[in-house]
Amino acid sequence: MQYDTLVIGGGIAGEEASLSLANMGFKVLLVEKDYSIGGKMIHLSKVFPTLDCSACISTPKMSETDRHPDITVMTYCEVRNLSRTNGRYLGEVIKKPRYVKEEDCTGCQLCEDACPVNVQDQYQYDLVGRKAVYIPFSVASPRIAAVDIEHCTLCGACEKACPADAIDFTQKEMAIPIEARSVIIATGYLLFDAAAKKQYGFGKFKNVVHSMQMERQLVPTRPYNTVLRPGDGKMPDNIAYLLCAGSRDHSMGNPLCSQVCCMYSIKQAQLLMGALPMADITIYYMDIRAFGKGFQEFYDQTREMGVEFVKSRVARISEKENGNLILHYEDVENTGKPLTAEHDLVVLSVGLLPNTSFQEAFKGQQPQTNEFNYISPSDELISPSLTSMEGVYVAGTASGPMDIPDTILSAGNAAAEAATYLNYLL
Ligand SMILES: Cc1cc2nc3c(=O)[nH]c(=O)nc-3n(C[C@H](O)[C@H](O)[C@H](O)COP(=O)(O)OP(=O)(O)OC[C@H]3O[C@@H](n4cnc5c(N)ncnc54)[C@H](O)[C@@H]3O)c2cc1C
Numbered sequence: 554m555q556y557d558t559l560v561i562g563g564g565i566a567g568e569e570a571s572l573s574l575a576n577m578g579f580k581v582l583l584v585e586k587d588y589s590i591g592g593k594m595i596h597l598s599k600v601f602p603t604l605d606c607s608a609c610i611s612t613p614k615m616s617e618t619d620r621h622p623d624i625t626v627m628t629y630c631e632v633r634n635l636s637r638t639n640g641r642y643l644g645e646v647i648k649k650p651r652y653v654k655e656e657d658c659t660g661c662q663l664c665e666d667a668c669p670v671n672v673q674d675q676y677q678y679d680l681v682g683r684k685a686v687y688i689p690f691s692v693a694s695p696r697i698a699a700v701d702i703e704h705c706t707l708c709g710a711c712e713k714a715c716p717a718d719a720i721d722f723t724q725k726e727m728a729i730p731i732e733a734r735s736v737i738i739a740t741g742y743l744l745f746d747a748a749a750k751k752q753y754g755f756g757k758f759k760n761v762v763h764s765m766q767m768e769r770q771l772v773p774t775r776p777y778n779t780v781l782r783p784g785d786g787k788m789p790d791n792i793a794y795l796l797c798a799g800s801r802d803h804s805m806g807n808p809l810c811s812q813v814c815c816m817y818s819i820k821q822a823q824l825l826m827g828a829l830p831m832a833d834i835t836i837y838y839m840d841i842r843a844f845g846k847g848f849q850e851f852y853d854q855t856r857e858m859g860v861e862f863v864k865s866r867v868a869r870i871s872e873k874e875n876g877n878l879i880l881h882y883e884d885v886e887n888t889g890k891p892l893t894a895e896h897d898l899v900v901l902s903v904g905l906l907p908n909t910s911f912q913e914a915f916k917g918q919q920p921q922t923n924e925f926n927y928i929s930p931s932d933e934l935i936s937p938s939l940t941s942m943e944g945v946y947v948a949g950t951a952s953g954p955m956d957i958p959d960t961i962l963s964a965g966n967a968a969a970e971a972a973t974y975l976n977y978l979l
Contacts, residue, residue: 554582554625554729554730554731554732555580555731555732555733556580556581556582556625556731556732556733556734557574557579557580557581557733557734557735557975558570558571558574558579558580558581558582558733558734558735558736558737558971558975559581559582559584559632559635559642559644559731559733559735559736559737560574560581560582560583560584560736560737560739560948561584561632561736561737561738561739561740561911561914562584562585562586562592562738562739562740562741562911562949562951563583563584563585563587563589563590563591563592563618563626563628563739564590564591564592564593564594564739564741564949564950564960565592565594565611565614565949565957565960565961565964566592566739566741566948566949566950566951566960566961566963566964566967567583567585567590567592567737567739567948567949567964568583568590568591568592568614568615568617568618568964569614569948569960569961569964569965569968570737570739570946570948570964570965570967570968570971571583571618571621571624572614572617572618572621572624573964573965573968573969573972574968574971574972575621575622575623575624577968577972578623579623579971579972579975580623580625581621581623581624581625582624582625582627582646582731582733583618583624583625583626583627584627584630584631584632584646585626585627585628585629585630586629586630586631586910587628587629587689588628588629588651588689588693588697588699589615589628589689589690589693589694589695590615590618590619590626590628590694591611591615591692591693591694592741593741593742593765594607594610594611594957595607595608595611595612595615595690595692596676596678596690596765596768596769596772597768597772598768598769598771598772598820598821598824599771599820599824600820600957601816601817601819601820601848601851601956602816602820602845602846602847602848602850602851603847604820604823604824607772608692608772608773608774611692612692612694615692615694616694618694619694619695626695627646627648628695629648629649629651629699630646630647630648630649631646631647631649631913631914632644632645632646632647632731632914633645633646633647633728633913633914633916634916635736635914635915635916636915636916636917636918637918637942637943637944640734640944640978641732641733641734642732642733642734642735642736642944642945643730643731643732644730644731644914644916645728645729645730645731646728646729646731647726647727647728647729648726648727648728648729649726650702650724650725650726651697651698651699651700651724652686652699652700652702652705652720652721652722652724653686653697653698653699653700653719653720653721654717654719654720654721655695655697657717657718657719658697658698658717658719659716659717659719660688660696660697660698661716661717662688662698663714663715663716664684664686664698664710664711664714664715664720665684665686665687665688665698665711666714667710667711667713667714668684668685668686668687668710668711669706669708669710670684670685670704670705670706671683671684672684672685672701672704674776676689676690677769677776678763678765678766678769679766680762680766680769680770680776680777680783681776681777685700685701685704685705685706686698686699686700686701686705686711686720687699687701690774691774692774698719700720700722707722734944734975734978735944735945735946735971735974735975736944736945736946737945737946737947737948737964737967737968737971738911738914738920738928738940738945738946738947738948738951739947739948739949739951739964739967740908740910740911740951741908741949741950741951742905742906742907742908742950742951742954743905743906743907743908744763744765744903744905744906745798745799745800745805745807745811745903745904745905745906746799746903747761747763747798747799747901747903749799749805750798750799750805750901752868752869752870753795753798753867753869753870753899753901754870754871754872754878755901757872758784758870758872758876758878758899759782759783759784759785759876760782760783760784760789760872760876760877760878760897760898760899761870761878761899761901762782762783762898762899762900762901763798763900763901763903764814764817764818764821764900764901764902764903765903766783766900767780767821767900768817768821771821771824771825771828779828779829780825780828780829782876782897782898784876785876787876787897788829788832789829789832789897789898790829790831790832790833790897791832791833791835791895791896791897791898792825792829792832792833792834792835792896792897792898792899792900793834793835793836793837793878793880793894793896793898793899793900794818794821794822794834794835794836794837794838794899794900794902795837795867795880795899795900795901795902796814796815796818796836796837796838796839796902797814797838797839797902797904798814798901798902798903798904799901799903799904799906800814800903800904800905800954801839801904802904807904807906807925808925809904809905809925809953809954810842810954811904811905811954812842812905812954812955812956813905813954813955813956814902814903814904815838815840815841815842815843815852815902816843816845816848816851816852816956817902818836818838818900818902819836819841819843819851819852819855819860820851821900822834822836822855822860823854823855823858823860826858826859826860833861834859834860834861835860835861835862835863835894835896836860836861836862836863837863837865837867837880837882838862838863838864838865839864839866839885840864841862845956845958863882863884863886864884864885864886865882865883865884865885865886865892866882866883866885867880867881867882868881868882868883868891869881870899873895876897877895877896877897878895878896878897878898878899879893879894879895880893880894880895880896880899881893882894904954905950905954907922907925907926907927908951909922909926911928911951918942919942920940920941920942920945920947921940921941925953927951927952927953928940928947928951928952929941929952930947930952936970937952937963937966938952938963938966938967938969938970939970944971944974946967946970946971947963947967948960948963948964948966948967948968949963949964
């Protein structure tokens with residue numbers, strides 16, 4: 554299959570870059586490793602500082618991308634062996650088996666109802682369970698079921714329940730040759746693993762959650778009816794946010810500021826005040842970086858609404874018998890002394906990490922990365938989307954932490970650079 558541009562990664566950056574190029578008349582192949590496009594944005598509640606609904610912005614982009622006549626979307630696929638020959642990138646797309654015939658599945662979810670297996674749902678960030686055959690999430694695109702073969706017991710219940718006869722356990726991995734004149738890398742970021750900060754007890758203390766888990770609790774498709782603490786299902790009334798959990802942290806090998814944690818924590822605090830009007834919310838922070846348009850006003854408004862901000866360094870968290878948590882912290886702004894505070898739910902505002910999986914797509918020459926393992930633009934100031942490889946561009950958080958508006962700008966820039974290159978090649 555021949556394309557003008559291969560876009561790797563179907564988050565908001567990959568969608569935006571694909572749509573920009575396709576709307577200029579170029580043929581695009583978008584390869585996403587997950588079951589659905591949408592990236593992290595489709596899992597967010599609302600976006601700062603406007604509090605617009607994230608899914609309401611994301612879903613039209615997802616379906617426009619999926620239905621565009623000049624974009625071919627391949628999900629649950631990975632790119633391999635890309636190398637440049639005669640000005641073209643040749644390689645292959647590895648199509649992994651879903652064990653469901655994509656063309657026949659109607660997304661009715663009868664297979665899901667029939668499946669007896671229950672495992673943790675990665676799309677709800679492990680807060681609740683899902684079946685071994687499942688539609689990844691309600692607004693998934695494409696809305697096609699997949700069998701989690703690792704947990705499937707091969708009982709056959711889904712096969713019997715499927716009215717379209719779409720379950721197919723004979724599917725095998727396939728390698729499909731591809732050819733593209735340019736490449737855009739939009740593989741995004743990874744979430745910092747909250748359990749790596751052992752002193753905060755994530756994974757050990759049930760009422761310590763991370764910020765993506767809180768995002769999920771604040772969306773309309775949330776796992777519970779309201780915000781609950783996972784330990785005992787109680788509605789929390791004294792919630793702490795702990796900022797810079799795994800960012801600006803040399804001890805964790807991540808000295809970079811994640812650019813979004815201050816603002817998404819402030820956003821979540823405002824949303825929590827709506828969801829749990831009686832709850833007290835305290836944000837423990839090093840500095841508040843409210844650098845974008847309207848950010849300072851959003852921060853000021855949140856203070857005025859009654860959220861407490863404590864400038865501090867939290868050393869560790871301990872747990873009480875009733876599941877409440879004690880924060881041991883240094884009161885940086887006032888006394889400089891070690892203090893403790895009790896909360897019934899703690900949210901770790903986890904940072905962003907580089908996703909180096911794009912390296913597996915290339916054979917031989919690789920796009921250069923910087924000292925933080927993000928793709929390094931060949932000229933950060935003048936051409937932020939150009940990489941060290943001819944015809945290869947980078948979009949969004951694959952080049953460093955950034956928020957959604959900056960990701961969209963970056964994707965537009967990558968598409969413009971790719972279009973100029975493609976026109977020059979003609
Ligand atoms: C808790 C939290 C809340 C946030 N809230 C906000 C907010 O309110 N406002 C805001 O502006 N920003 C917010 N952000 C930041 C926002 O998530 C990012 O700016 C945005 O998602 C970046 O989009 P992206 O497309 O670059 O990356 P991603 O969303 O990470 O998308 C990357 C895509 O590439 C795919 N992929 C990865 N590797 C491969 C591969 N090798 N091959 C094929 N596909 C691959 C992934 O599966 C994914 O679909 C928040 C972040 C967090 C953690």
